[in-house]
Amino acid sequence: MADQTWEIKLLYDGDCGICRHEVEFLQKRDGDRHRLAFVNIMEPDYDPAEHGGVSFEAAMERIHAVRSDGTVLKNVEVFRQIYALIGLGWIYAATGWPVIGPVVDWLYGVWAALRLPITGRPSLAAIAAARGGSRCAVGGCEGGRGNGELVGE
Template sequence: MNPADFPALTLLYDGGCPLCMREVEILGRKDRQRHGEQLKLAFVDIDQADYNPDSYAGISYREAMGRIHAIDADGDVLRDVEVFRRAYDLIGLGWLYAPTQWPLLRPMTNLAYGIWADMRLRITGRPSLESLCHARSGGCRTD
């Protein structure tokens, strides 16, 4: 396969999270508007029963549910706010996340995202991560 055939960024998202789905819809729409058929972003719903960590840099369900992850075309794994910075940059809206790289804002942004990520399931009315893992066939890998 030609490297140009790979998306610039593959985002792993929780399809059971209404706020996550909204973000994916916005990113997908903006990507289509900007790039037509040469899309830069791909999306993988980790909440699907057939999600296979081995196909996505070994990122376990538990890991992906805890924090947003993405994989770039070179196979490098991105986490947390860096995922949003890269995704928005690829759709021409990088200026929205540019301030999150500023030395004074970067630690605060990362802290705020960490708090959000820790509370995301509860805020969106979902079961705890432990409950979700228990309900999954085979549970959750802890590595």
């Protein structure tokens, strides 16, 4: 793709107010540089094949991003790399340290598991069913849910 300028494409839940707020902040911070691209996974035409093979369900369970080289990022690593790209890497720098990193990763896992009920949303199963069932990448679903296996892992 010759006109591609983005370095990282963030997959986000456009029905989540917290997620939209973060995207707005990142868009403003990135400005006209267009190093970041944003994909609302709640759009009906979301296609995992165009976004690193990340199924709708996997993207809803935990934050994901795709680097321009096709490498898929997930969890706190997404924030580390995006914030470094926009010049605010110091905010997440400590999350890469040996003791702090695992604690932050664990805390993010707790947040990810509770995000939908905390924000008053239906379960992932209900959201997926309302979208017409699973939208898993080729070979990427077990029992109607994304299996979380990603390109580059």
